[in-house]
Amino acid sequence: GIGDQTGFSDPVFRRKFADKHGKEVEEDIRGAALEWQRDVFSGAAHTWDQFELLKKNWAGPIVLKGIQHPDDALKAVEAGVDGIICSNHGGRQLDGAVGSLEMLPEIVEAAGDRVTVLFDSGVRTGVDVIKALCLGAKAVLIGRPWVYGLAIAGKQGAKDALKGILAVSPPSPGPDSSVVGVCERKVTDDPSRC
Incomplete structure (x- = not known):
């Protein structure tokens, strides 16, 4: 997809992918796309309940x-x-x-x-x-x-x-x-x- 190109051009993502899988992004486009999507859309959404923790640990404006x-x-x-x-x-x-x-x-x-x-x-x-x-x-x-x-x-x-x-x-x-x-x-x- 369109967003995948961002990851595929990112040198940090490319290095991590090569280190983890022993191949370059271009050798496994599908696998790289899945990995990039999992990284970007990790499902680690934040909840409103977590906001109190942020306020407690950050004195600056939010x-x-x-x-x-x-x-x-x-x-x-x-x-x-x-x-x-x-x-x-x-x-x-x-x-x-x-x-x-x-x-x-x-x-x-x-x-x-x-x-x-x-x-x-x-x-x-x-x-x-x-x-x-x-x-x-x-x-x-x-x-x-x-x-x-x-x-x-x-x-x-x-x-x-x-x-x-x-x-x-x-x-x-x-x-x-x-x-x-x-x-x-x-x-x-x-x-x-x-």
Whole structure:
């Protein structure tokens, strides 16, 4: 499957597979696929009951990523999280799940003002950022675009990718240039401007 290619290109997975089975991934595609799927989808799901253990052993803020339903947002609030990230973890194996942007308003409504709701998933343009902010996210997390920029042109490429995202503002009134202006100050080498 699509997700298998991630594992097949991972040097750590490849080494572990070769050490364990005495052959390369390409010599046993089916076996490698099964092993990768068992590793990724280990069934080691966490329960809400385990959250107390986490709170007991971690003094810092706890932000829960992967909330895709208002009922889970309510459970997270009741459990005492400091923040929620409405996310489908970038799609891939979850590309058939409901879209995060579609669920964001319901999650924001369920969480109310009790926790900070952040958004990530499929953010590629400034318009994507503005949509999420308009739908109630307090901030938007961006993953792939800056990583692509970093891979292509290092630090400057990452900065250019973010500036490209932030350069977009909608032609209609609303949270446009003021949002971009605030965000643009974060893309700087000068920490005093942040």
